[in-house]
Amino acid sequence: MERREFLNLSTAAIGALMSGPLLNSCKNNTSRSTHDKPNIVFIFIDDLGWKDTGYMGSDYYETPNIDNIAQQGMIFTNAYANAANCAPTRASLLTGQYSPRHGVYTVASSARGKSKNRRLIPIENSRQVDQAKITIAEALKNAGYVSAAIGKWHIGQKPEQQGFDFGIDRNELKIKGHFSENGEYLTDLLTDEAINFIKKNNPHTTKKPFFLYLSHHAVHTPIRAKKNMIEAFEKKPANDCHNNATYAAMIKSVDESVARINKVLEELELNNNTLLVFFSDNGGHGTYTCQKPLRGGKGMYYEGGIRVPMFVYWPGKVKPGSTCEEPVIGTDFYPTFLQLAGISAPQNYELDGTSILPLLKGEKKLSRESLFWHFPCYLQAYKGMTDESRDPLFRTRPVSVIRKRDWKLLMFHEEWVLDGGRKNLEENNSIELYNLKDDIAEQNNLAQINTGKRDELFKELMDWQKNIKAPVPTNPNPEYFDKNN
Ligand SMILES: [Ca+2]
Known part of the structure; x- marks a missing residue:
């Protein structure tokens, strides 16, 4: 996007975006009223592989709504999770730090597989994030944000103990796998909760921006989906790479979730002041999907395990139909969100990522070279x-x-x-x-x-x-x- 066009779209937030380096924009923002700050909707999918959407090239899975929204925003082709499995990626995303700083390296034990085949004693894994860490929710609270963590958490304690104003997980919804006893589907219920949160915290009324962390359990095992959707995929021609009808149906429910979230943002006229991010926590599970041409899947440090689908949608701010090839990583969201909120990084707290706002405004590269x-x-x-x-x-x-x-x-x-x-x-x-x-x-x-x-x-x-x-x-x-x- 041309700089001139960008200025035409000016709002307080984008003004801050354009005013140059982060520190300058922070200093100049004291007069900005809180409710002009952009809302942040972070839609986090569990185990969704790099090729597991239509817009990334699958001709078996169906994600028409995701494809449509992605194509109206910026698609990142070199986006990475901070780890090849769930917990460390989440810990890094929420703390803004690489795993050696928080010690959450993996899920459960670091010594998985048969001992007789392991040549080294692995480093002990931490199963929770220390409460001394300043999570992104805590940092945004200082900028006037109200926040919710809905769905999978997976890093110990509760979201409310790590700075979120509101948290709800599947236990509280009385769900063990993906279905309730009444046959309600978890992806739908978490979406309902997210929509309730948005409606209750509509910034037009509350005068406060919100940060919604919607963390789906889909498409993690057990692979379970709605029957009618599975049947539709069973009739569809499959291919070597993508061919599991139940997994495809799980993805389709995720697509409906994204559509419903976007619809409520449109209905409440929040789209133009809301950054929507779509991201996955690691590569697809090799038993059920594949991410060819990438090598490997979940749990491996080849590209198939860590490169994930990502797009950013922000009508009027991020150029529609754009693609960004610059490598970005989960720890980049923390400084990005801080910059959007117009606040500096917490004092004496290390952040390992880099704000991607320059990319969102059309620059091709960041100064950071290595991940x-x-x-x-x-x-x-x-x-x-x-x-x-x-x-x-x-x-x-x-x-x-x-x-x-x-x-x-x-x-x-x-x-x-x-x-x-x-x-x-x-x-x-x-x-x-x-x-x-x-x-x-x-x-x-x-x-x-x-x-x-x-x-x-x-x-x-x-x-x-x-x-x-x-x-x-x-x-x-x-x-x-x-x-x-
Ligand atoms: Ca995962």
Whole structure:
């Protein structure tokens, strides 16, 4: 979008957006009345894969409403979750921090899979976010926002203990899986709750902006959906990649949810002052879907496990039909939302992300060049897709990852720690290097071919690990070594 056009759309919020660096905009915003601040609707899907929507290229799944809204907004093709499974991604998103700062690395135990196959003792996992962390909800509260966390939480305590004004989860709706005893469907009930929240907190009346974190349990296992929808997909031609009718029906219910949320925003005339974000917490589950051409799925640190579908919709502000190829990551939402709200980052609190507002106003790149992941844990293999993981026993073993522009490097802790590290780099297979621009499927490991790029990324990853105090497991697992000696 041209700068001139943008100015024509000016409101207080976009004025702040255009006034240059974050700090300047913060200083100048003291006179802005609270209810002019944009509302934020964050629609968070569980386990939705990169290709699991129509607009991302599926011709089996049906997401006409999502496709329509995405195409009226900005589609991000290189958006990443902070982890390849649920809890760490959520912890990072809500705290604005990479996993070594909050210690939530995985779901449940960090030692999954058979002990006799694990060469290292993994780093202990934290199952909840420390209350000392300043979550995005707490930060936005200081900017006058009222907030709700509806649906899946998964990081310990309750949303109200982490700064949300209102929280409701599926237990409170008396649902164990995806259906209530009366046959009501969880995706629909959570959408009802979200709509109630929006109506009750309509900023036209309350004069306060809202932050809605709608966190669906769909499309996580167990794979369950409405019968009539399943039947429709059973009649439809499937393909090698997408062919599970029940999973497709779950996605279709998500599509209805997004449509209903958007409709209420339109009815209440809130669209023009509401940033709507659509995001997923990790890649699709390999037993039920696939994200080809990406390699792998949920639980792996190849692209299929961490690259997720994302779009941003904000009529009048974000250019319709736009696409952004710049890599962005879950931790970017925190500083983005702060900037929208016109407030500075909390004092003495580290934020690892970068505001994506420059991208929303049409810039092609951020100054930030590198993204990082750290997973000092094991995740056992599951049915499907084992040929796409590094070995058939685990979706992933302990690994650290850097993506820098077109390049991605994975450092596998077992080989690094136990097989000679840098001294034996030519033989120990501890490093994989891919050029995602030429090789999005991560098939051609260039670690021994482009050693210059390998060493550049590796040094940056080591520096990052050191600075953020990322723990790499170093203790050999006696059960493995007893068994194999
Ligand atoms: Ca998930």
